[in-house]
Amino acid sequence: MALQTCRLLLSKANLLLLVSLCVAVDGHFKGFRKFFRVQYGSLEEQxxxxxxxxxxxxxxxxxxxxxxxxxxxxxxxxxxxxxxxxxxxxxxxxxxxxxxxxxxxxxxxxxxxxxxxxxxxxxxxxxxxxxxxxxxxxxxxxxxxxxxxxxxxxxxxxxxxxxxxxxxxxxxxxxxxxxxxxxxxxxxxxxxxxxxxATVNFPEYLEVVWRSLASENTECPLLVKKASDTLVERLKDPKTYDNITKDFNLCSSLQIQTEMDSAYFLETLAGNFMDVVQYNEDNRGFEGVVGTNITIKVLCGVMGDTSLGDPYARYAAVARLMMDTFFMKCLDANYSTYLRDMTNASWYGLAAGGGRQWVYQTCTEFGFYQSTDSPNQPFAGFPLVYHVKQCADFYNVNADQVAEAVAQTNEYYGGxxxxxxxxxxxxxxxxxxxxxxxxxxxxxxxxxxxxxxxxxxxxxxxxxxxxxxxxxxxxxxxxxxxxxxxxx
Missing domain, CATH: 3.40.50.1820 (Alpha/Beta hydrolase fold, catalytic domain)
Structure with a gap:
């Protein structure tokens, strides 16, 4: 029987040549889901x-x-x-x-x-x-x-x-x-x-975030945008880094050495809003998740609270609120840390709960990159090129390969x-x-x-x-x- 695409596969366990095997021709939500392990002793796994x-x-x-x-x-x-x-x-x-x-x-x-x-x-x-x-x-x-x-x-x-x-x-x-x-x-x-x-670039995600925030208060996404734009400007001046470190309770002093560093930091903060909007008021408590009490209404309430200071200060207050909610002592917003975790191939690694696997699927099947490449959304600083470069950093998959894989997915399923x-x-x-x-x-x-x-x-x-x-x-x-x- 003819085999379309075969190669010799070497077992890493015993280094013995096994057999001539096929290689599949098929080929995030960056905020892939937050995973919580819940034990139900009365339900037997099979x-x-x-x-x-x-x-x-x-x-x-x-x-x-x-x-x-x-x-x-x-x-x-x-x-x-x-x-x-x-x-x-x-x-x-x-x-x-x-x-x-x-x-x-x-x-x-x-x-x-x-x-x-x-x-x-x-x-x-x-x-x-x-x-x-x-x-x-x-x-x-x-x-x-x-x-x-x-x-x-x-x-x-x-x-x-x-x-x-x-x-x-x-x-x-x-x-x-x-x-x-x-x-x-x-x-x-x-x-x-x-x-x-499937689509490589998915700026529409953040466009819906804008509309969803506006459904609570039309001023809310405008305030978020103003805060995000202010932060982007401050990141251009290293003299502001100590204050930003304190404002967002970072685990270590802010270091912006590459565009990936700033993009990851900005996306991490935007993720506070993205996650809340995506699951707004869903009845998820039985899954064992925390933070179900944080809704669009709560976030927009913080962003509209003038007693906290200007929109930038309120944006920082949202970040601290989310850290408190998820029992985080500080925020690690270093791309180098993320890179280390995402390239750890162990089943015991911090990204093995789903992060390394799901981002791989986005690089080799779906794209789904929630970029800031649209003017009709409230954030800035994490364009498509930032997302696609992660595919190269984590799996040695380049931009052309991502685009080809996404096209094949739509061809196979019909979009x-x-x-x-x-x-x-x-x-x-x-x-x-x-x-x-x-x-x-x-x-x-x-x-x-x-x-x-x-x-x-x-x-x-x-x-x-x-x-x-x-x-x-x-x-x-x-x-x-x-x-x-x-x-x-």
């Missing part, structure tokens, strides 16, 4: 044997992938709900919370959650070296899902059941693509807050032009990621649910009395669609 490389029959290596099962609602003959893991550890809290469980109870569904390869405890390789990370891709992840669905279906007698994929954010994209690429295996998908279009059926695509208007998602119906069988006033994955979180009426209606609409599709 393990599934996967191939390391689904696209090379000559490669027989396997590894163990973590998954979870909830049979509490299952009734014989009911559907199977599969929650897709993403760019962080699979949180078993989702096996006991979330809108999908409400649907499962109504439909008598068996609930499964599969952790994404290279995240959490699903570690296919000895380390996170760039050579090993070539096995990390959405295409390999979809093949994991397909193989898992096939084998579990056979083992549990579920092949004749209707399978529904669920996911939010990047896993939302995977849910849509799973239905797109493996329609014989998955009957329907709920693809929430899914950025289905906005999804051609499939039975996929529902909810998005929130506050969420910056909706700019790369589907917000209008493609066809009656590819409906969008655009929820005004809500943030990232809001419809997936547990319901509460404070929910906006349109969020309640959105959850009900998804239920009615599933009810209709499960009869087909």
């Amino acid at each position: 393990w599934f044997t996967q191939k390391l490389d689904h696209f090379c029959s000559a490669d027989s290596r396997v590894w163990k992938q973590r998954y979870f099962v909830n049979e509490a609602f299952y009734k014989p003959g009911g559907p199977v709900f599969l929650m897709i893991g993403g760019e962080g550890p699979a949180n078993p809290a989702w096996m006991m919370n979330g809108t999908w469980l409400n649907y499962a109870e109504k439909f008598g569904a068996l609930c499964l959650m599969l952790e994404h390869r290279f995240y959490g405890r699903s570690n296919p390789t000895p380390d996170l070296s760039t050579d090993n990370l070539r096995y990390l891709s959405s295409r390999q992840a979809l093949a994991d899902l397909a193989h898992f669905r096939t084998v579990i279906g056979e083992e549990r007698g579920l092949n004749n059941r209707k399978w529904v994929a669920f996911g939010g954010s990047y896993p939302g994209s995977l849910a849509a693509w799973f239905r797109l690429k493996y329609p014989h295996l998955v009957h329907a998908s709920v693809a929430t807050s899914a950025p289905v279009y 906005y032009d999804i051609r499939s059926t039975r996929i529902v695509l909810p998005n929130g208007s506050i969420d910056p990621w909706h700019a790369l998602g589907i917000t209008k119906d493609i066809t009656p069988d590819l409906p969008a649910v655009f929820i005004k006033g809500t943030a990232h994955c809001a419809n997936m979180y547990p319901a509460r009395k404070e929910d906006l009426p349109q969020l309640v209606l959105a959850r009900d609409h998804v239920f009615l669609l599933l009810q209709q599709w499960l009869k087909q």
Whole structure:
């Protein structure tokens, strides 16, 4: 049998030549998610044997992938709900919370959650070296899902059941693509807050941040912009560095030796606003996260508090508020530290919780770089070139390779032009990621649910009395669609 792209692979474990193997031809959110490990002792983790490389029959290596099962609602003959893991550890809290469980109870569904390869405890390789990370891709992840669905279906007698994929954010994209690429295996998908279009430069993210801040107070993004512009000017004068160090409670004296240093510092501070906007008022407490009380309203309140001083001083106050919230004694805003952490290939490194892996995926598949290259956003100082240079610094991937990889991703999945059926695509208007998602119906069988006033994955979180009426209606609409599709 002809193998398209093969090479000799040397095992780092024993330095023995193994076999001629295929190299996949597939090829952040920079603020990739903040990861929190939550222990749920009553929920047993289970393990599934996967191939390391689904696209090379000559490669027989396997590894163990973590998954979870909830049979509490299952009734014989009911559907199977599969929650897709993403760019962080699979949180078993989702096996006991979330809108999908409400649907499962109504439909008598068996609930499964599969952790994404290279995240959490699903570690296919000895380390996170760039050579090993070539096995990390959405295409390999979809093949994991397909193989898992096939084998579990056979083992549990579920092949004749209707399978529904669920996911939010990047896993939302995977849910849509799973239905797109493996329609014989998955009957329907709920693809929430899914950025289905890959793009190298994504300045629209910060444009939505501007509009989301303005939805609370029209002056808020103007004050943020004024503060950010003031900081950029001060960074031009080394005489201001001692004061900036004190103002933002930096762990060490500010040193700006390259444009990467200033860009990383500026992006770190902007991230305080980006993260809050993205998850504004989402009911995430059950995940074990902290800071859910910090909302757009809180940040804009600080930015509008004249007693704190000028906008620059208020911007610094926001930074200190976030440090207090996340129990940080000081802020390490050195690019050299970030570079050290991101190039540490150990599974015990500080970036192994998801950062090194996810930025690799942005460099080799998606881009998604939230640059300041648009005038219609409140920040300055971290342009596209800063983001792309990280790909070279961390993985030796150059700008042309990033662009080619992103183009291949859209060619493979179709970008906005999804051609499939039975996929529902909810998005929130506050969420910056909706700019790369589907917000209008493609066809009656590819409906969008655009929820005004809500943030990232809001419809997936547990319901509460404070929910906006349109969020309640959105959850009900998804239920009615599933009810209709499960009869087909």
